[in-house]
Amino acid sequence: MEKIYIVAGGPERLLPDLQEANNEEITWVGVDRGVIYLAERHLPMAEAIGDFDSITAMEREELQSRHRGLKIFPSDKDKTDTELAVDWAISRKPGLIRIYGATGGRLDHFFANIYLLMKQFESSIPMELEDSCNFIKLLPPGQHVIKEDDTYPYISFVPVASNVEGLTLEGFKYPLENRHIPFGSTLCISNELIHHTGTVSFAGGILMMIRSRDETK
Incomplete structure (x- = not known):
């Protein structure tokens, strides 16, 4: 396609x-x-x-x-x-x-x-x-599988336009379970996968995923 x-x-x-x-x-x-x-x-x-x-x-x-x-x-x-x-x-x-x-x-x-x-x-x-240095996409509510990518080792999640409800991060260095993430929060900045894949799931809101690398690398 x-x-x-x-x-x-x-x-x-x-x-x-x-x-x-x-x-x-x-x-x-x-x-x-x-x-x-x-x-x-x-x-x-x-x-x-x-x-x-x-x-x-x-x-x-x-x-x-x-x-x-x-x-x-x-x-x-x-x-x-x-x-x-x-x-x-x-x-x-x-x-x-x-x-x-x-x-x-x-x-x-x-x-x-x-x-x-x-x-x-x-x-x-x-x-x-x-x-x-960055790859950005928006995630709707639900479960998303995130694959390891050496090009962009750092992964951040930022609420877009509203709060994010029930955020769970599995397979990450800094896991979360069913957390309320208010709009404007920096809680989920600069995380990393600890396995080949991780999962992101949440019940409400829109989440911006930013995969990044250092500019010097």
Whole structure:
């Protein structure tokens, strides 16, 4: 099934190796300066979306000559460029949507991009956000199996928008059993698996899982 990877225009230094992520199942979408990032890596774009206010006139002219399907939106609009790209991706009904280039730089855009992941609950399409040091996804109530991943050894859980009820962590260095986690709590920051897999279960709320590694590694 098709997977859609969106590359937004966040700081380039925070991008992971996009070439490594590429395969025949991937449909690439460039957003604003993310179009430049994809072009420089010779990755094919199905769509190029944005107001392109973060690139020079010369870069924009070159992009238009290379990519006839460039979708240019006005700067004054009701949705961010990244949300426009996510909505386009949802319309394709893929098996997965992953967003790169959505962290670092302006905090307002970063928080907006985190909350774009909420669209997975309306669309029933899994969504993820990844940069060079972090992997983020939102978990609905229920039980989730978390597999060991040496790339991201640290695992944090953060309530999103509301409290999380009945959180149980098994197979982790710091286990929990049926705990109420209030919105804004830092209790579940920086945990680690102690087995090859662990389980996360909770009865209510939405949990953001952040898998991380140290930037120096």
